[in-house]
Amino acid sequence: WRKGTGGESTYKELRDEFTRLEFLKCCRYKRDSLRASSGDTKTLYKKLNRLLGNVSQDLPKHKDSTKLSEDFKDFLAEKVSKIRRDINAEEDQRPTTEDDPSDDEEDPILNCSLIVSPLYLTKTSKTWFQR
Numbered sequence: 314w315r316k317g318t319g320g321e322s323t324y325k326e327l328r329d330e331f332t333r334l335e336f337l338k339c340c341r342y343k344r345d346s347l348r349a350s351s352g353d354t355k356t357l358y359k360k361l362n363r364l365l366g367n368v369s370q371d372l373p374k375h376k377d378s379t380k381l382s383e384d385f386k387d388f389l390a391e392k393v394s395k396i397r398r399d400i401n402a403e404e405d406q407r408p409t410t411e412d413d414p415s416d417d418e419e420d421p422i423l424n425c426s427l428i429v430s431p432l433y434l435t436k437t438s439k440t441w442f443q444r
Contacts, residue, residue, distance in 0.1 A: 343364060346360060347360060347361070
């Protein structure tokens, strides 16, 4: 309409119609994209975060990467120590061998090699954490 042959009102109508159609196309694409990833939770949340503008940083803000790595090391060491303390506390509270149903040799279901007893898991995880 400025240098063309059409009027201003025609231009504005076409512009508004284009904007509306573009918005509908974008909504349809995003809806279909979210529906396509509905079975994969990780992909779904990635898409939602990107659409909503949620930006997550991989690392916390830091000035010194050495200090950050030391803090991370200390955090993990404390976590492992806490897990070890919890395992030792559970081991102290476990029943004696007379009360342990995993020692029952009369019941073939309890002696099945496919059944993993909690006592075995405690022993193996304790060994693993002591490495």
